[in-house]
Amino acid sequence: MGDKQKTPLRRSPWPSQSVLDKPLPLADDQLFRHSVISPLRYPGAKRQLVPVIEELIAANIPPPRLLVEPFCGGATTTLRLLGSGAVEHGILADVDPLVASFWRTASFDAKWLVDAMYELDITVEAWDKWRASSPTARRDRALKCLFLNRTTFSGILHGRAGPIGGRAQASPYKIDCRFGREGLARRINGVADLAATGRLLDVWQCDWRTALARVSKSFGNLDEAEIMFYLDPPYVEKAPWLYEWSFESAEHTKLAATLRSGLSYRWLLSYDDTPTVRALYGGDSSYTTLHVSYRYTAAGSEKRTVKDELLVTNLSTIPQSDRYRML
Ligand SMILES: C[S@@+](CC[C@H](N)C(=O)[O-])C[C@H]1O[C@@H](n2cnc3c(N)ncnc32)[C@H](O)[C@@H]1O
DSSP: OGGGOOSOOOOSOOOGGGGGSOOOOOSOGGGGGSSOOOSSOOTTOOGGGHHHHHHHHHHSSSOOSEEEETTOTTOHHHHHHHHHTSSSEEEEEESOHHHHHHHHHHHHOHHHHHHHHHHOOOSHHHHHHHHHOOOOSHHHHHHHHHHHHHHBGGGOOSTTOOBTTTTTTOSSSOTTTTOOHHHHHHHHHHHHHHHHTTSEEEEEESOHHHHHHHHHHHTTTSOGGGEEEEEOOOOSSSHHHHOTTOOOHHHHHHHHHHHHTTOSSEEEEEEEOOHHHHHHHOSOTTSEEEEEEEEEEOTTOSSEEEEEEEEEEOOSOOOOOTTOEEO
């Protein structure tokens, strides 16, 4: 951000009453016009869904004041909506300590993260060391997350995926081909800017149930309609291969039961379109199910395929749009 930096970097989360304040101007609002803002490449990132989500939120006046993303992963949606001003404040949460540490460090300790990122060796030997390591300190976890996410096939942090380019590095795509340091520094500083200006208020490492409970405890100063959850849980089918903390089927059922029991906040859920999800969310008139179809490169594949997603929401206004079809 260099000379354009207006607001000092923030070292700690904002107190909950800051949700009532208007955010300060961004130092680098150009960044948020780019399609890729997240420093993480995330399996299941919903980049193509973001304009649809933005359109839905904009149609519901007044917009929520606080957006909470309890399965944040690469956080594409929250970063975009905060950067565009569609929502004033946001909170990220994820159960994975590597992911949560990354977002906390990018938000409130970005200078350290950027400096440490420039010092990293991007080699297969370093990849082996990071893969075998089990850091417990937040900064080390953040760096492990960034390193593995940018150097592992499809950005997969856990499990069996290998380094980009393979162990022999015989492919034209080498291990460092996704590790453009300047671009990463700009995006990390963009996250820090969201935090410094009072847009990104906090980052939590917790399970989705705890995130829901923590919101009601911490933001009792808001009307319930001013809070919205964007929930993007692990895929029903592929998740065990992609994430350490993937859901078992009982978890999908519990999440559906919580949302169907009439959560008093506004919420929007995105899922892969499968018979399981249709069965979990079918036949209830208290919310709307939308079908969205777009072209997509699946994790673990080089081919572009058509991806079918479902958006389920209790937002009351659903505008006509050629981006989706109402089920
Ligand atoms: C589909 S990904 C989210 C992708 C994200 N929307 C994006 O655009 O990058 C699902 C995330 O849920 C997290 N997760 C899995 N189980 C969880 C749980 N019980 N509570 C909270 N987060 C969980 C995983 O660590 C993963 O980051």
